Amino acid sequence: MAHILVGYELGGGHGHVHRLMPIVRALEARGHRVTFFLRNIQENAVLLAREHRAILPVPDLVARIPGAPNPAPLADYADIMCASGFFRRQTLHAGLLAWRTLLTQAKADLVVADHSPILLLACFGRIPVVQVADGFTMPPAQGARFPIFRKTRTKPLVQPGHVLRVMQDVQKAHGLPVPKTVTEPFRTAGRMVCTLPELDPYGALRQDPVVGPVEGLQQPMPLPKAPHFFAYVSLEHKKTRAFLQGLKASGLSGEVFSRGMTDDIAKEIARPGLTVHREPQPMAELLERSTVILHHGGNGTCCAALSAGRPQILLPTHMEARLSADTLVAQGVGHLLGAKETSETGLPPVLDAVAGDAEMAARAVTLSQAIAARGPLKSVETIVETCLAILDGRRAAH
Numbered sequence: 001m002a003h004i005l006v007g008y009e010l011g012g013g014h015g016h017v018h019r020l021m022p023i024v025r026a027l028e029a030r031g032h033r034v035t036f037f038l039r040n041i042q043e044n045a046v047l048l049a050r051e052h053r054a055i056l057p058v059p060d061l062v063a064r065i066p067g068a069p070n071p072a073p074l075a076d077y078a079d080i081m082c083a084s085g086f087f088r089r090q091t092l093h094a095g096l097l098a099w100r101t102l103l104t105q106a107k108a109d110l111v112v113a114d115h116s117p118i119l120l121l122a123c124f125g126r127i128p129v130v131q132v133a134d135g136f137t138m139p140p141a142q143g144a145r146f147p148i149f150r151k152t153r154t155k156p157l158v159q160p161g162h163v164l165r166v167m168q169d170v171q172k173a174h175g176l177p178v179p180k181t182v183t184e185p186f187r188t189a190g191r192m193v194c195t196l197p198e199l200d201p202y203g204a205l206r207q208d209p210v211v212g213p214v215e216g217l218q219q220p221m222p223l224p225k226a227p228h229f230f231a232y233v234s235l236e237h238k239k240t241r242a243f244l245q246g247l248k249a250s251g252l253s254g255e256v257f258s259r260g261m262t263d264d265i266a267k268e269i270a271r272p273g274l275t276v277h278r279e280p281q282p283m284a285e286l287l288e289r290s291t292v293i294l295h296h297g298g299n300g301t302c303c304a305a306l307s308a309g310r311p312q313i314l315l316p317t318h319m320e321a322r323l324s325a326d327t328l329v330a331q332g333v334g335h336l337l338g339a340k341e342t343s344e345t346g347l348p349p350v351l352d353a354v355a356g357d358a359e360m361a362a363r364a365v366t367l368s369q370a371i372a373a374r375g376p377l378k379s380v381e382t383i384v385e386t387c388l389a390i391l392d393g394r395r396a397a398h
Helices: 016-031 040-050 077-086 087-108 117-123 158-176 240-249 265-269 282-287 299-308 317-331 347-355 357-372 377-396
Strands: 003-008 033-038 054-055 108-113 131-134 188-193 228-234 253-259 274-277 292-295 312-314 332-334
Touching: 003 016, 003 087, 016 033, 016 040, 016 108, 016 131, 016 299, 033 292, 040 282, 040 317, 054 087, 077 087, 077 117, 077 158, 087 117, 108 188, 108 265, 108 377, 117 131, 188 332, 188 377, 228 240, 240 253, 240 265, 265 274, 265 292, 282 299, 292 299, 299 312, 299 357, 312 347, 317 332, 332 347
Parallel strands: 003 033, 003 108, 033 054, 108 131, 131 188, 228 253, 228 292, 253 274, 292 312, 312 332
Antiparallel strands: none
16 A cells, blocks of 8 residues: 555645545545645635545745736746745745655655645655646646747746756755756656646647546536526635626526625625525536536636536636636637626626527537547546556566
8 A cells, every 4th residue: 555645736726626536536446545735725625624534734835926026927837936936945945845844754655746846846856746737737848948828928037047046956955856957857757637638728739648637527418598607706806796796787597606705795796596606516517507607717617618518708817717718719619708897787798698699609519529529538547547557666666
């Protein structure tokens, strides 16, 4: 029996937990001991309380890049790393101290990591890692630099040479293996992209296997006869309050689940025909009774709506979601909300237009059928078999 750490270092919401828990259960079913690690325990308290399993809180080193505007125009994954502990030697040194302590105490045989750059550096040359992530959070690493993801920029905010020097200096100070490039610690024993090819922002450069979302996909669903929406948002986003007022002002039947919902806000937006959920609901049931999905552009929700054949209205909160929204708009199955379309007066006409757009609905159905025609995904099985092969190889080497 091996001890395997599974989790993520960066990211908010419930998406990472939903992606990783099927892998956790599958590894446990094979007889292995698993410890789950994550940064945002409070945000996922309801989901974690249902699990009754070992949870490891990890260092939170997310911070602004000194001198950069807010929000910073991050352009590649190294920029994201700089906003998460890699810009200053002292910060990265502290992060590595924390991770080395946790890894020593855990005595892990294998790590399954989603969006965990400091952990990957701590494991580099020492502990095998299998990366599972959506396309954005696992960029191609075959070159000496990470590719640019922001179309409006040609250069990263922070030069890769600075990031590499910080990494090398800190590794030397800890007596750990020193990478030759920024990308080298990310060339792990396993790298599997857990999304649909239609949503991979690095599709043209991708050499890693795209195994599909771990949460699975929906089957194409017939559209309900009457328009009905489902909105999945977070009150942490500054535009959400106005967005919720727009849902209230709409005359359409619908449902909403918002992370951070309070009794006062629920009462504030209450109206006939609008159901306010206080806990996450089964996505398949929501998709089946909805004709349009409104959300922040999370990968899991995008994949679920795409595979079910539902048009999407998107209110992105970060660059990853914006890239997904741009992809959906380009394929004619999504609408990206503009600055004036999230208000009490701006949202209702957009919602009416998308809900009544027969051509967009037809494109969404056609795309869902194409996704289904590829056959059933075996994402979890592929990931677990990769983990077991690495563990077997490690035992054989010893």
